[in-house]
Amino acid sequence: xxxPSLDRRLLETVFRAAGPAPVRVVLGDRVWFTPRGVxxxxxxxxxxxxxxxALVRDPEIGFGDAYADGRIVVEGDLVxxxxxxxxxxxxxxxRRWMARAISRWFELxxxxxxxxxxxNIQHHYDLGNDFYSLWLDRQMxxxxxxxxxxxxxxxxxxxxxxxxxxxxxxxxxxxxxVEAGCGWGALALHMARNYGARVKAFNISREQIEFARRxxxxxxxxxxxxxxxxxxxxxxGRFDAFVSVGMLEHVGRTHYEAxxxxxxxxxxxxxxxxxxxxxxxxxxxxSRWIRKRIFPGAHAPSLGExxxxxxxxxxDVLDVENLRLxxxxxxxxxxxxxxxxxEPIAARYGEWFRRAWRLYLAGSVAGFSADSLQxxxxxxxxxxxxxxxxxxxxxxxxxxxxWARQSTTS
Amino acid sequence: xxxPSLDRRLLETVFRAAGPAPVRVVLGDRVWFTPRGVxxxxxxxxxxxxxxxALVRDPEIGFGDAYADGRIVVEGDLVxxxxxxxxxxxxxxxRRWMARAISRWFELxxxxxxxxxxxNIQHHYDLGNDFYSLWLDRQMxxxxxxxxxxxxxxxxxxxxxxxxxxxxxxxxxxxxxVEAGCGWGALALHMARNYGARVKAFNISREQIEFARRxxxxxxxxxxxxxxxxxxxxxxGRFDAFVSVGMLEHVGRTHYEAxxxxxxxxxxxxxxxxxxxxxxxxxxxxSRWIRKRIFPGAHAPSLGExxxxxxxxxxDVLDVENLRLxxxxxxxxxxxxxxxxxEPIAARYGEWFRRAWRLYLAGSVAGFSADSLQxxxxxxxxxxxxxxxxxxxxxxxxxxxxWARQSTTS
Numbered sequence: 001x002x003x004p005s006l007d008r009r010l011l012e013t014v015f016r017a018a019g020p021a022p023v024r025v026v027l028g029d030r031v032w033f034t035p036r037g038v039x040x041x042x043x044x045x046x047x048x049x050x051x052x053x054a055l056v057r058d059p060e061i062g063f064g065d066a067y068a069d070g071r072i073v074v075e076g077d078l079v080x081x082x083x084x085x086x087x088x089x090x091x092x093x094x095r096r097w098m099a100r101a102i103s104r105w106f107e108l109x110x111x112x113x114x115x116x117x118x119x120n121i122q123h124h125y126d127l128g129n130d131f132y133s134l135w136l137d138r139q140m141x142x143x144x145x146x147x148x149x150x151x152x153x154x155x156x157x158x159x160x161x162x163x164x165x166x167x168x169x170x171x172x173x174x175x176x177x178v179e180a181g182c183g184w185g186a187l188a189l190h191m192a193r194n195y196g197a198r199v200k201a202f203n204i205s206r207e208q209i210e211f212a213r214r215x216x217x218x219x220x221x222x223x224x225x226x227x228x229x230x231x232x233x234x235x236x237g238r239f240d241a242f243v244s245v246g247m248l249e250h251v252g253r254t255h256y257e258a259x260x261x262x263x264x265x266x267x268x269x270x271x272x273x274x275x276x277x278x279x280x281x282x283x284x285x286x287s288r289w290i291r292k293r294i295f296p297g298a299h300a301p302s303l304g305e306x307x308x309x310x311x312x313x314x315x316d317v318l319d320v321e322n323l324r325l326x327x328x329x330x331x332x333x334x335x336x337x338x339x340x341x342x343e344p345i346a347a348r349y350g351e352w353f354r355r356a357w358r359l360y361l362a363g364s365v366a367g368f369s370a371d372s373l374q375x376x377x378x379x380x381x382x383x384x385x386x387x388x389x390x391x392x393x394x395x396x397x398x399x400x401x402x403w404a405r406q407s408t409t410s
Numbered sequence: 411x412x413x414p415s416l417d418r419r420l421l422e423t424v425f426r427a428a429g430p431a432p433v434r435v436v437l438g439d440r441v442w443f444t445p446r447g448v449x450x451x452x453x454x455x456x457x458x459x460x461x462x463x464a465l466v467r468d469p470e471i472g473f474g475d476a477y478a479d480g481r482i483v484v485e486g487d488l489v490x491x492x493x494x495x496x497x498x499x500x501x502x503x504x505r506r507w508m509a510r511a512i513s514r515w516f517e518l519x520x521x522x523x524x525x526x527x528x529x530n531i532q533h534h535y536d537l538g539n540d541f542y543s544l545w546l547d548r549q550m551x552x553x554x555x556x557x558x559x560x561x562x563x564x565x566x567x568x569x570x571x572x573x574x575x576x577x578x579x580x581x582x583x584x585x586x587x588v589e590a591g592c593g594w595g596a597l598a599l600h601m602a603r604n605y606g607a608r609v610k611a612f613n614i615s616r617e618q619i620e621f622a623r624r625x626x627x628x629x630x631x632x633x634x635x636x637x638x639x640x641x642x643x644x645x646x647g648r649f650d651a652f653v654s655v656g657m658l659e660h661v662g663r664t665h666y667e668a669x670x671x672x673x674x675x676x677x678x679x680x681x682x683x684x685x686x687x688x689x690x691x692x693x694x695x696x697s698r699w700i701r702k703r704i705f706p707g708a709h710a711p712s713l714g715e716x717x718x719x720x721x722x723x724x725x726d727v728l729d730v731e732n733l734r735l736x737x738x739x740x741x742x743x744x745x746x747x748x749x750x751x752x753e754p755i756a757a758r759y760g761e762w763f764r765r766a767w768r769l770y771l772a773g774s775v776a777g778f779s780a781d782s783l784q785x786x787x788x789x790x791x792x793x794x795x796x797x798x799x800x801x802x803x804x805x806x807x808x809x810x811x812x813w814a815r816q817s818t819t820s
Contacts, residue, residue: 148801281724281793303727304717314691314782317713320730325797372724372793383691383782387735391558396806 008033010052014059019088023081027052041084043075064289068356078358079332082366112252112297114231118204120250120297125205129184134345135337140184140211143246143276144327144375154333157326162190165243167395168319168379169274171195175240178202178266180232181247185212185225191243192224199225200239202232232262239266242273249278249298253305260312269313272381278327279303279374287363294360303376310380318388319379327375328368335361418443420462424469429498433491437462451494453485474699478766488768489742492776522662522707524641528614530660530707535615539594544755545747550594550621553656553686554737554785564743567736572600575653577805578729578789579684581605585650588612588676590642591657595622595635601653602634609635610649612642643668645676652676652683659688659708663715670722679723682791682798688737689713689784697773704770713786720790728798729789737785738778745771 011025011033024040026032028048034040046052051071054062066072074081112120129140136142137155145157146164165187171177173196182188182201185208191197203209209229216222232247242263251259267273278300285291286298303320310317338345338361346354367373381388421435421443434450436442438458444450456462461481464472476482484491522530539550546552547565555567556574575597581587583606592598592611595618601607613619619639626632642657652673661669677683688710695701696708713730720727748755748771756764777783791798 148803150800281726282721302717302721303730304714304721307712307714307717311692311712311714316691316732316734316782316784317730317786318732320713320727321802322726322728322798324726325800372726374726376727388732390560390735391806392731392802393558393806396801396803 007049007052010049010056014052014055019085021085021088023084041076042081044081045073045075047071060288061292064287064293064356064359067359068293068352070351070355078362079335079365079369082363083370086366086371112250112255114233116297117231117250117252120295122205123296124294125183125208129207129211131345131349132184134341135334139186141186142183144323145330145333146323147326147329154330157330158186159190162187163194164395165245165274165276165377166191166195168377169241169243169272170389170394171197171241174198176200176238177241177243178235178237178239180235180242180244180262181250182208182212182227183246184208185215185227187243187245188212188225188227189215189219189221192221193219197224197241200228200235200237201225202228202230202235204229204231233258235262235266237266238268240271242267242271244274245276247277248275248306248309249295249300251299252297253299253301256301256305256308257312260309263309263315264313267382269382269384270386272318272379272385273315274380275306275309275376275378277301277306277376277378279306279376281372281374284372290360290363293356300373303374303378306376306378310378314383315380316383316385316388317378317380319377319392321377323375323377324368324373327373328365331361331364331368335365417459417462420459420466424462424465429495431495431498433494451486452491454491455483455485457481470698471702474697474703474766474769477769478703478762480761480765488772489745489775489779492773493780496776496781522660522665524643526707527641527660527662530705532615533706534704535593535618539617539621541755541759542594544751545744549596551596552593554733555740555743556733557736557739564740567740568596569600572597573604574805575655575684575686575787576601576605578787579651579653579682580799580804581607581651584608586610586648587651587653588645588647588649590645590652590654590672591660592618592622592637593656594618595625595637597653597655598622598635598637599625599629599631602631603629607634607651610638610645610647611635612638612640612645614639614641643672645672647676648678649676650681652681654684655686657687658685658716658719659705659710661709662707663709663711666711666715666718667722670719673719673725674723677792679792679794680796682728682789682795683725684790685716685719685786685788687711687716687786687788689716689786691782691784694782700770700773703766710783713784713788716786716788720788724793725790726793726795726798727788727790729787729802731787733785733787734778734783737783738775741771741774741778745775 007027011027015021015035020035020038022038022041024032024034024043026043026045048071051066054066063072067074132140132142137158139158141158144161145154146161147157148160152160171191175197177191177197177199179188179199179201182203185201188199188201192199201212206229209227212227213222216225216227248259263273280300280302283302283305286295286300291298335358338357342354368375417437421437425431425445430445430448432448432451434442434444434453436453436455458481461476464476473482477484542550542552547568549568551568554571555564556571557567558570558574562570581601585607587601587607587609589598589609589611592613595611598609598611602609611622616639619637622637626635626637658669673683690710690712693712693715696705696710701708745768748767752764778785
């Protein structure tokens with residue numbers, strides 16, 4: 001049956017905004033619409049006209065909230081649907097002045113001052129260690145893993161990531177490291193345990209810090225690793241290396257220069273460091289739905305924007321690696337584990353929460369695999385640091401040499 | 411003997427501007443000066459008070475011109491002297507408003523319009539193939555080499571550089587490549603000969619293009635490589651890959667967006683490319699002496715500045731490698747060969763030219779080893795390109811595996 005003219009026009013408006021995605025939309029149980037000249041690969045069920053109107057008014061928030069409410073149901077694979085939508089989403093779709101203005105207002109509202117950051121971080125990270133332990137790896141690492149070979153498990157890929165970071169930094173025994181934003185402490189403990197480093201790790205999420213301190217005590221590493229419940233802006237002391245994995249996203253664009261000052265206070269002109277963060281291929285905002293419901297105050301900078309942190313004190317950028325595909329894979333592993341734990345999660349946090357987080361994780365997979373999200377690892381050194389590695393061989397050879405020796409001797 | 415008070419005050423002013431370098435300055439043959447609290451490692455002989463006054467008026471141009479004229483003589487190793495000077499040069503020494511204003515005026519004067527670029531490029535690159543063949547490698551490659559092992563010769567390191575570029579691009583047989591600024595054609599020929607690519611290579615230096623065409627004919631590669639005497643802005647056609655080695659320096663900051671448009675016209679959203687260029691650790695200008703006497707119109711961007719080329723069309727930055735030390739080594743090899751050919755060079759181009767180029771090459775070594783000069787290789791891909799390499803292993807493993815096999819079997 002054809003859609004009556006009002007509903008039909010509403011649907012056309014939605015597709016005009018979202019691009020000619022290969023999607024059949026079914027409104028209620030009687031009307032449907034597919035953009036002209038496109039063969040539908042997905043079906044979306046929209047409960048009622050009010051939901052449709054919300055989509056027309058504000059596609060970003062409208063879709064996310066309706067999906068979380070169960071007023072929109074996607075039939076078929078959610079990740080593939082979002083990837084298809086990203087491919088047809090018009091290039092400048094969310095760069096119109098109105099969208100830009102609202103986005104900017106959001107940014108000011110969710111400000112990353114000392115107090116604002118605390119509120120923003122607690123919103124996400126203090127959901128409870130129990131929750132995250134249901135779907136993260138054993139070590140509770142909530143950042144992009146490094147699958148140095150494609151068949152690796154998530155657990156191993158997280159260890160490979162930590163080694164990749166430490167090798168890039170060429171960490172030596174007894175060197176001092178400061179970590180800004182340490183999550184549940186896995187990297188700080190890894191650097192101390194496996195590389196003999198002395199680490200001070202900062203985080204403003206109390207739940208995470210307490211978890212990390214328990215681990216340090218249990219492993220007998222509390223003499224080498226100190227977990228400090230404080231904002232990165234209060235980092236004090238002098239260190240050989242600075243590391244921050246998955247924290248720049250929470251710094252906020254207006255604080256990049258100040259972040260550069262914090263780094264310079266910590267390592268001066270002779271230290272080195274590594275920033276690992278979600279970025280973009282051009283300056284843009286996270287979807288407003290993500291910022292409203294999931295990550296208040298978050299911003300993923302373009303590589304150009306992020307350079308404001310490092311160029312302020314003329315740090316040499318030695319190496320930038322883009323691990324975009326590795327983050328798509330990481331999020332895909334998280335999503336599978338999250339779905340497996342769906343029943344207990346829904347029982348404890350409700351169906352709304354379960355659907356909202358499913359959309360967030362699926363959207364992240366699609367964002368890294370098919371849209372403009374990037375994962376940058378930036379290695380840098382001060383203008384008076386010891387000379388950098390001559391080549392990047394050392395990141396790859398030792399493992400490969402072992403493999404080659406095994407394959408020649410066997 | 412102590413300097414008389416006027417000369418002494420002039421010397422003090424020079425040192426105040428240049429920082430407390432470990433240098434003893436001898437004026438004429440009777441007065442000398444060393445900054446307080448510093449032990450002199452170098453001696454500079456300044457011929458007369460007029461030269462000293464020129465140094466006070468404008469240290470950058472004053473030193474370069476006086477050195478080239480022979481009115482200033484540096485005793486001892488010139489590179490080491492310049493490295494020491496860079497270490498003590500005050501951080502914001504050439505960022506005062508007056509210096510900035512003059513620098514900016516220079517930039518406008520040496521504009522990189524179609525006509526301005528032709529004039530700027532001819533100034534440097536049309537000095538004659540005979541001249542460059544006296545001190546470049548056999549293949550006439552006038553960009554940073556890649557010493558994949560430290561004991562490599564310059565000739566081998568230039569070949570390793572071309573392979574490094576082709577491997578990063580994962581070049582396949584029959585793929586089409588456009589090269590913007592091809593020098594004497596070595597890379598274009600290498601891609602065609604060793605990787606089976608079809609290449610169009612652009613350059614506005616007539617001497618270089620004619621040399622490159624002869625090589626293509628001699629090697630029977632003129633069916634696969636076309637050398638075009640034209641500006642990069644006139645690139646037409648569609649290609650799988652875009653490559654530019656040592657050309658962005660001549661594009662000029664005000665043309666970065668237009669350069670991004672040229673790239674997008676050439677490879678669209680599905681191609682990939684590589685930019686290899688001299689950069690800086692923060693936005694700044696080349697010394698005015700370099701821009702006046704050696705490289706008119708040149709600008710080395712910070713990584714952040716260079717991103718204006720790629721973010722305009724939302725290219726994914728996949729990999730940035732800093733080959734700073736490799737360029738210091740390359741320039742050092744060039745300087746040694748240049749000095750060896752010093753007699754014929756002075757006989758043909760004069761003593762002024764010989765000293766000016768010695769200073770330029772020695773300053774480049776010091777700039778890459780001890781100052782803020784960087785060499786960035788930036789690999790990028792369009793938002794609809796085939797997926798990038800999963801890791802960077804492929805840049806390192808094949809060679810290393812061979813090496814490991816040899817060392818286990820021998």
